[in-house]
Amino acid sequence: MDEPLIDTPFLLGMMRLHEYEELHSPGAMADWIEARLDQGLNWFDHADIYGDGQGESLFGDAIKLRPALRSRVHVVSKAGVIPPQRDPSALSVKHYDSSPGHLSAAIDNALKRLGIERLDHFLLHRADPLMDAEATGRMLDDAIEAGKIGAAGVANFLPEQWRRLQAAMHHRLVGHQLKLSLAYPEPLFNGLFDAMIGDGQQPMAWSPLGGGVVFEDVLGESLSRLSVDFDTSSAGLALAWLRGLPGRPVPVMGTLRESRIDELLSGACLALDRSTWFALLEEARSQRVF
Numbered sequence: 001m002d003e004p005l006i007d008t009p010f011l012l013g014m015m016r017l018h019e020y021e022e023l024h025s026p027g028a029m030a031d032w033i034e035a036r037l038d039q040g041l042n043w044f045d046h047a048d049i050y051g052d053g054q055g056e057s058l059f060g061d062a063i064k065l066r067p068a069l070r071s072r073v074h075v076v077s078k079a080g081v082i083p084p085q086r087d088p089s090a091l092s093v094k095h096y097d098s099s100p101g102h103l104s105a106a107i108d109n110a111l112k113r114l115g116i117e118r119l120d121h122f123l124l125h126r127a128d129p130l131m132d133a134e135a136t137g138r139m140l141d142d143a144i145e146a147g148k149i150g151a152a153g154v155a156n157f158l159p160e161q162w163r164r165l166q167a168a169m170h171h172r173l174v175g176h177q178l179k180l181s182l183a184y185p186e187p188l189f190n191g192l193f194d195a196m197i198g199d200g201q202q203p204m205a206w207s208p209l210g211g212g213v214v215f216e217d218v219l220g221e222s223l224s225r226l227s228v229d230f231d232t233s234s235a236g237l238a239l240a241w242l243r244g245l246p247g248r249p250v251p252v253m254g255t256l257r258e259s260r261i262d263e264l265l266s267g268a269c270l271a272l273d274r275s276t277w278f279a280l281l282e283e284a285r286s287q288r289v290f
Helices: 026-038 050-065 100-114 133-145 159-166 192-198 210-215 217-230 234-243 258-268 274-285
Strands: 011-013 043-045 074-079 119-124 149-155 173-179 202-206 250-253
Touching: 026 050, 026 258, 050 100, 074 100, 100 119, 100 133, 119 133, 119 173, 133 149, 133 159, 149 159, 149 202, 159 173, 159 192, 173 192, 192 202, 210 217, 210 234, 217 234, 217 274, 234 250, 234 258, 234 274, 250 258
Parallel strands: 011 043, 011 250, 043 074, 074 119, 119 149, 149 173, 173 202, 202 250
Antiparallel strands: none
């Protein structure tokens, strides 16, 4: 089975879909999905904890209403985080569960909620210190071979954590979601990003605008000033900076507002020259390149 490459200006993150009441009807949501597909945005990022499954259910209701969309959408979903309200014990403690039984059920439940037959990417949402790598790796291999997932990956893992899992698998860990932006460039300097690229993982950057931090202070002023030269917005320029990295990290955008999506598209595919790229890095780190 060919591993699905995420080829899109950015992933559309569904973390807050349950908060957009105007998209709660299946018809409105189907129209929204179709409009994004027409823009070339055909990858959607989910997780079982987004709205406690409501995000996947709302998306799935739209797909069920308009089945022709099913073959046009590509889906990433994540599991393994247990929020306090879903802790079956009396402790109500947030924890991680990478056990084969939990992850296998999470895949089946996601497919059911989404109304699709395969998750293009399935990611372990957080590294679990109690993970039985042999058992979890075998379950992921089985899910790929059964056609339930196109590829497996991880999110927020350190190199030795994903390498322990990879060593137990026949199939390659293909994708990796990590926190990365001009507001948080640390993975570029602590070895994490290089390890991901070296191990052949496609980077997906969550919080690619740093929750708005990139628009503040000196960095925000620089983005505003330089964006004029590229005929884009400050946000578009920040995404272009991110996309200029090796492996072309795919930003995961949390907005579902059409006007904002249109604005982001104007910059996500720009190619920055090295001088501009490093000038922004200097402002982001508040220190000169040396």
